[in-house]
Amino acid sequence: MAVSVFDLFSIGIGPSSSHTVGPMRAARLFAERLTADGLLADTAGLRAALFGSLGATGHGHGTPKAVILGLEGHAPETVDVDRADLDVERVTHSRRLNLAGTRTIDFDPGSHLILHRRRSLPHHPNGMTLTAHDAGGRTLLEKTYYSVGGGFVVDEEAVGADRIKPDSTLLTHPFSTGDELLRRCRDTGRSVSGLMLENEKAWRSEQEIREGLLKIWAVMRECVQAGLSREGILPGGLGVRRRAASSARSLRAQGDARGHAMEWVTLYAMAVNEENASGRRVVTAPTNGAAGIIPAVLHFYRDFVPGADDDGVVRFLLTAGAIGILFKENASISGAEVGCQGEVGSACSMAAAGLAEVLGGSPQQVENAAEIGIEHHLGLTCDPVGGLVQIPCIERNGMASVKAVTAARMALRGDGRHHVSLDKAIKTMKETGADMKVKYKETSRGGLAVNVIEC
Structure with a gap:
């Protein structure tokens, strides 16, 4: 697996790469997946569940904030750090989320963003599951992501890889030890x-x-x-x-x-x-x-x-x-x-x-x-x-x-x-x-x- 220096050094937002940067990227990927699969227009609501360390220290590490910002289409590299808290307050008070930056849906962080403080998913301590449903409650898309450290994110199908799409780039001088x-x-x-x-x-x-x-x-x-x-x-x-x-x-x-x-x-x-x-x-x-x-x-x-x-x-x-x-x-x-x-x-x-x-x-x-x-x-x-x-x-x-x-x-x-x-x-x-x-x-x-x- 090819890893670049720019994978290890990335511009992001505090306070945690695994609890803030990674979950923001995962939530944004989920919103992008809804858009790419043509499901965004039918999405009426969603649920985010955080497990393991994400659930145990989520509030202190800013994970709920990161998930909300990611679902609204923000990326750690470009999110406006001066407006981030205001955007989260807007969602919290209005109970409305601007999914992928284009579709407004009902979303109450108090009930739709759940922190499981003592439950973990099987592959890594930093796990999260996102589920989108239509107006009738039918599940449109459900994805599990793992934030594996340093802002790296993998989905359930790529556990053990270093990113969502494994990089098979051939290097001139590969080394692993x-x-x-x-x-x-x-x-x-x-x-x-x-x-x-x-x-x-x-x-x-x-x-x-x-x-x-x-x-x-x-x-x-x-x-x-x-x-x-x-x-x-x-x-x-x-x-x-x-x-x-x-x-x-x-x-x-x-x-x-x-x-x-x-x-x-x-x-x-x-x-x-x-x-x-x-x-x-x-x-x-x-x-x-x-x-x-x-x-x-x-x-x-x-x-x-x-x-x-x-x-x-x-x-x-x-x-x-x-x-x-x-x-x-x-x-x-x-x-x-x-x-x-x-x-x-x-x-x-x-x-x-x-x-x-x-x-x-x-x-x-x-x-x-x-x-x-x-x-x-x-x-x-x-x-x-x-x-x-x-x-x-x-x-x-x-x-x-x-x-x-x-x-x-x-x-x-x-x-x-x-x-x-x-x-x-x-x-x-x-x-x-x-x-x-x-x-x-x-x-x-x-x-x-x-x-x-x-x-």
Whole structure:
């Protein structure tokens, strides 16, 4: 299965790639299917049922909002984040939905959008079933979708694939394991980013790849700057204060930015995740719950590495994408499936690899950096307090960003030889996720999610 760097890095909306971006895409696909099958004109009503983690933490992760927006034809990449809440309020108060943006039907979110908090569908914890019916109650279309992490969506007929329509594109240098990636680099004499660039040319020209990645970088920068300028209380009822802006002011007052580089890295990540928690525009990298790590480490490269330029940004993202593919194909990037080790852990690994590449690391050192990044997140649980991506998610991104920089530096001081391969670390992550109790996998039924509330 061919996976592009642009599958792993996509522009979307917070607070969650698997609970917001994925369900919005699934709902939009359902509306498009009704239109394509000629069923839209006969549709008088519909029902949306959310299961597993989507049902357990749906409200905190914005899933009902995402489903409503998707059914009205909005996409995560283009939805107006300033109008999104107003559109959902309109539907809630009027109990009328503008299906596919063209047909108005009765829809009461309170009764037609059901969250099953303890029921799951068979193939993945993030499942949802959409059913459309005519005026007589006859079912016109029923589809089950799974949001499998990072905004990827599959329908019931494509379980196990990476998207609704499996991509069979033939790549110049295909790889599915870290060992294969290193072998390809050795045989071709290319760097990890160079190898990934050749593969990306199966879909786009080199100029389109560069422009697309720099656009992603521009959105990351905008998100960081917005997060460093906004203050106030994050939505959701926990009363969590935004801290990035005030902390940035304090750091600027101290001067000597280079002497506080790691503190800036932490704040860059927190700025992104405060924006994400507010439902603003972010880059899924590779998930929204871990969206601050790669932007933060890229900012470290730009601000604190002499000679940093756009070419380095492109190489960084290509390398990070190559590592992300290994996690996507051999384990998971879904917190509901393997815990936060699959989100923050994979993002840390990707960021460490990207930084090692642009700092001059060999493919072996890049692989070593990626391995260090994930090894020291193994077993990390996903236990969001109140079902919100605020505690511990925001601080966790800041900590992982510093770990990524440290991992790259450690790898570059070696020669690439190490005892634990990236493949073994990814395999361990998958097995650990399988062993992890469900209450620690984005259900808000264990860990901090219950102990903070009880206190």
